[in-house]
Amino acid sequence: MEDTLLSVAEQLFLEKGFDGASTTEIAKRAGCNQTLVHYYFRTKQNLFCTIFEKKFLTLYQGFMSFGNMDNLTFTDKLTYLIETHYDLISKDPRIPLLITNEFHRFPLLVETLKQRLTSKPTEMAVAFERELQEEIIKGTVRPIELKDLLISVVSLNIALIFMMPILETIYPMDEIQKKAFIAHRRSENVDFVLKSLRP
Amino acid sequence: MEDTLLSVAEQLFLEKGFDGASTTEIAKRAGCNQTLVHYYFRTKQNLFCTIFEKKFLTLYQGFMSFGNMDNLTFTDKLTYLIETHYDLISKDPRIPLLITNEFHRFPLLVETLKQRLTSKPTEMAVAFERELQEEIIKGTVRPIELKDLLISVVSLNIALIFMMPILETIYPMDEIQKKAFIAHRRSENVDFVLKSLRP
Amino acid sequence: MEDTLLSVAEQLFLEKGFDGASTTEIAKRAGCNQTLVHYYFRTKQNLFCTIFEKKFLTLYQGFMSFGNMDNLTFTDKLTYLIETHYDLISKDPRIPLLITNEFHRFPLLVETLKQRLTSKPTEMAVAFERELQEEIIKGTVRPIELKDLLISVVSLNIALIFMMPILETIYPMDEIQKKAFIAHRRSENVDFVLKSLRP
């Protein structure tokens, strides 16, 4: 039942955010007594943080796991990285949306996450950075900071899900068109980045 | 007092969103009786929509007002456009955040906005599109759809404000560093786009 | 405008009763500022009492105006009386309904009405009473108190409008059937009373 509650709560928080979701509805959807939510998680905030932390770390690790296929060219690696990020976000856009919206809410949670994050520059990131420098030195890639590159990549990928509802209003699309558009932007982003990195 | 309420409500909605802001607090901050909120705006939703619509249109028009300085080169025009957008967003990042989060909430409002939007491809957009095509034909810019270009520009600009709280957690910054970082990303985005458009 | 308010208020009170009607809606329907209601009538209760008193007295006088056609037989007079009462009630059943429901509400109003009522046994009532006694003595009508006769008559007539909504639920009727039913009950009541008065 604890797991049922967790997954039900996750869905509800993704649907309606922290304010919009109520323990009452969580319990109703889980088919149990309302107080059980508090029995397991003590407070709504607690329940939320549990879920938020999990989701955040999953996403963050997904972002930080740079393709480890060693026999690829740098270009292919970068392509793979962009596409992986894009797919990660597209899979359930509500997750990055929730993170973005509620991140600031519980300073304590932020503190907790901070410690988990800063301690992990990760081996792969270091490797990727080194490769980037090599390419720059070789002259196959224009000079650019890894950090800036990553921010640009993530920006291009993630911004779409924020703008999607508005884009749909301006350019109404049916489901098929929407899927096509999302696929198009995926390759467009790859292209845009690669073109920008030309020396 | 109606104006006071409007501006107080605007601030509160920006701070806490629709759910988080209460008419009670709006009234308290405006220093008046709570019912006055309803006297002027009848419902919270009404008040919200009024504010939202104004903010949305201001931002949208800001986005759509492509620099009209005719004697600039295309590159300068694009630069100016990117920087203008960036500044527009940075001025109060909570506005695009609010729009993104609450856009879906009131279908009626969306409908209203839809009609205002679709009717406005605007002269300047057309002019800009034409210039882009000319540059492509001249060979000074690689082939790209205007729509894709704009989405990429907006993505690069807007994503930063969504990611900022998280970035600040990963790389703690004081106010000065933050300002510097924001300024840096401004020029970085311009650079990133211009580099990508090279033929 | 005062008259407009009065008639609008009358309709609304008839529709929704004292509690259900609001000065706000009265003003809205009358197309004027809400405070005007209070400007003219000071309080909602005041407005209500004004209307109630008028309606009550009109109805009461309608009930008390026994047919004055002198050249009719007693039977015809009674028939005419019953039918007149029935029509009076049927014309706008909401009036007796309102009176019944709200009569107890404002003791002061009751007091006022009391004084107006008790002072009016009325000439015609006396005449009718005398005629009844004559008929009883003649042996053409069975012995009965006038008061009881009147209560029975009024009961038969008035109860229908109270029961109508429930009857319509038990025996669904369209508009035509309803009218026919009401007409049928009219003659049925006359018949029922006359039959009961046989010596």
Next chain:
Amino acid sequence: MEDTLLSVAEQLFLEKGFDGASTTEIAKRAGCNQTLVHYYFRTKQNLFCTIFEKKFLTLYQGFMSFGNMDNLTFTDKLTYLIETHYDLISKDPRIPLLITNEFHRFPLLVETLKQRLTSKPTEMAVAFERELQEEIIKGTVRPIELKDLLISVVSLNIALIFMMPILETIYPMDEIQKKAFIAHRRSENVDFVLKSLRP
């Protein structure tokens, strides 16, 4: 406490109707927190309907349970029926008043009741109808439709409670006089009906 609330609510609804009764006052009288009312019944309307339905059906069944004493004459049966109805109404006149006033309010409730009602012409009603026909054929009762007879009976009985407050204003009575009057009208109604049914 749920039962306490139910009975307190019942009293309050009878006293003040749906609009006039507030959950706050119900709770206060029951000596509990106001939210408890909503905890048990979710909405005021819900609570009201629960009570209304019960009261309505009790009354309706009371009305429909025609005396089943087989060894009585038709006259005695009818007398018994009239007196039973009269007593049923007099016991708590506020019940039929409430039903009359609020019956129309909640269409859903009406629908529910409808289904319960129409399916119940009831054995006894059929038996009574048959007996009436037999009496008519025998010539001991004048021709009359059962439906009309019943409506007249109910009218005579029920109208009194609607008119009582007004009658009391016209003819002030103390408690004893009032009781006497009510008893008098009971036998008067029996008499009035029986006299009317003479062949």
Next chain:
DNA sequence: TATGAATGAGCCTTCATTCAT
């Protein structure tokens, strides 16, 4: 582990009313 009872705080909203203009 699970539940029913109960509560205080708060929310949005409507209402009748008053006051100054």
Next chain:
DNA sequence: AATGAATGAAGGCTCATTCAT
């Protein structure tokens, strides 16, 4: 005669939370 501004009271309802069982 008429209006806009403002208010206190109250209403129905939801919520997160606690407690006893």
